[in-house]
Amino acid sequence: MNDIASYSRQELELELVAHKRLVEISLLLNSTLAQEDLLKHIMDAARELAGAEAASILLKDPHTNDLIFTANSSGGASGLLGKPVPLEGSIAGIILNEEMPVAIDDVSTDPRHYRQLDEQTGFQTRSILGVPMRIKDKWVGVLEVVNKINGAWTEGNLNTLLILASLAAVAIDNAQLVSALRHAYNELDKVDKLKSDFIAIASHELRTPLSVILGYASFLKEEAQGSASTHAEAVFRSALQLRTIIEQMTNLSFLKQQEVKLEKRPSSLMGLLRAAEQDVLSSAQAKEQIVEIRLPDEDIQIEVDPGQVVTILTNVLNNAIKYTQNGGLIVLETQRKPSEIWISIRDNGPGIPRAALEKIFDEFYQVEDHMTRRQGGMGLGLSIARALAEAHQGRLWAESPGPGQGSAFYLSLPLGDGPQGG
Numbered sequence: 001m002n003d004i005a006s007y008s009r010q011e012l013e014l015e016l017v018a019h020k021r022l023v024e025i026s027l028l029l030n031s032t033l034a035q036e037d038l039l040k041h042i043m044d045a046a047r048e049l050a051g052a053e054a055a056s057i058l059l060k061d062p063h064t065n066d067l068i069f070t071a072n073s074s075g076g077a078s079g080l081l082g083k084p085v086p087l088e089g090s091i092a093g094i095i096l097n098e099e100m101p102v103a104i105d106d107v108s109t110d111p112r113h114y115r116q117l118d119e120q121t122g123f124q125t126r127s128i129l130g131v132p133m134r135i136k137d138k139w140v141g142v143l144e145v146v147n148k149i150n151g152a153w154t155e156g157n158l159n160t161l162l163i164l165a166s167l168a169a170v171a172i173d174n175a176q177l178v179s180a181l182r183h184a185y186n187e188l189d190k191v192d193k194l195k196s197d198f199i200a201i202a203s204h205e206l207r208t209p210l211s212v213i214l215g216y217a218s219f220l221k222e223e224a225q226g227s228a229s230t231h232a233e234a235v236f237r238s239a240l241q242l243r244t245i246i247e248q249m250t251n252l253s254f255l256k257q258q259e260v261k262l263e264k265r266p267s268s269l270m271g272l273l274r275a276a277e278q279d280v281l282s283s284a285q286a287k288e289q290i291v292e293i294r295l296p297d298e299d300i301q302i303e304v305d306p307g308q309v310v311t312i313l314t315n316v317l318n319n320a321i322k323y324t325q326n327g328g329l330i331v332l333e334t335q336r337k338p339s340e341i342w343i344s345i346r347d348n349g350p351g352i353p354r355a356a357l358e359k360i361f362d363e364f365y366q367v368e369d370h371m372t373r374r375q376g377g378m379g380l381g382l383s384i385a386r387a388l389a390e391a392h393q394g395r396l397w398a399e400s401p402g403p404g405q406g407s408a409f410y411l412s413l414p415l416g417d418g419p420q421g422g
């Protein structure tokens with residue numbers, strides 16, 4: 001590097017222009033500019049700052065091993081983008097293979113120059129200055145400027161190009177990361193669609209044969225005598241369980257397609273709590289659990305879809321019953337807030353680890369591993385319940401002091417501004 005004191009005024013001015021341009025490009029790296037525009041910007045800066053006719057970036061194609069023109073400045077040969085240059089038998093190839101800059105003031109006598117490209121494009125390359133480009137620890141391509149307009153390539157040109165090459169590498173790396181991320185999202189979307197289609201088709205196809213099984217099992221249960229009646233009862237109960245699963249699958253696919261149509265009407269809060277209690281009473285009795293409803297002193301009317309609110313409550317209540325040990329206690333209570341009504345469902349069961357308190361609302365999420373756990377279920381009940389709560393502009397969340405200390409689920413529903421009470 002030259003001693004700064006030996007610079008002429010004109011050289012110092014050129015240095016200043018170059019620095020300003022480099023700072024401006026570094027700032028652009030963080031901008032929302034499309035990567036192609038950014039690379040073009042860097043190429044134009046390379047061309048101008050090096051006093052050249054054109055600048056290009058060539059990146060190595062890992063499949064063909066050729067160097068491919070990926071970005072160009074204005075000026076220069078047209079139609080270069082996407083064109084290959086062989087790694088063996090070109091100056092760019094030598095720069096990349098030897099990981100060293102190369103400056104040639106006259107390529108006409110240089111046997112390393114890849115002449116076919118000029119023949120294809122009609123452009124005449126006279127001189128080349130190129131530097132290798134590195135992304136992270138990998139040498140990936142070359143930044144070249146061609147045809148120095150006045151005189152020979154200088155050390156200053158080389159230094160500017162080295163900086164521009166690292167800036168371009170950051171831009172390319174960002175673009176590659178964004179494209180990899182986009183690809184991963186697309187793949188995820190495809191898998192998600194496959195899953196949703198499967199659920200929609202399976203739940204639809206299972207419904208008809210199941211209603212036949214339920215119909216005949218119920219008929220047999222009434223008719224059969226002795227042990228046959230017990231067997232019919234078992235078939236009937238299992239079919240009912242299957243129906244709950246299929247209903248959850250169907251609900252989920254409707255929710256996914258955002259086809260939930262709420263049929264809202266003024267509904268008695270007490271009535272909703274009682275209806276949910278009725279739905280789960282036999283399961284609680286089978287485990288000798290107590291479901292205690294602490295009713296509000298005064299009933300109020302809320303504007304909701306009663307069927308859907310009962311589904312939210314029964315999903316949460318069924319969990320409380322399922323996960324709480326025999327003889328456990330489940331308490332349903334309401335609290336009136338200024339503009340909301342809160343319904344809480346507390347149990348004295350195993351509790352929920354803090355880290356899982358939000359995740360349990362994700363589809364198919366279960367705290368215990370599905371294959372090893374003792375309880376049935378698909379991990380859909382809470383995600384459906386939350387989606388239904390949100391369709392009402394309400395919220396559903398869980399709290400738990402920790403494992404072994406019970407859980408509490410809260411459903412909050414807006415009261416709206418219509419008249420309530422009584």
Ligand code: ADP
Nearest residue numbers: 319320323360366367377378379380381382407
């Ligand atoms: P599942 O079909 O597995 O019950 P849910 O979506 O209804 O699916 O619940 C998700 C997970 O949340 C359950 O698998 C369970 O691990 C946990 N969970 C839900 N309710 C309770 C509760 N009352 N006590 C402890 N864990 C619960």
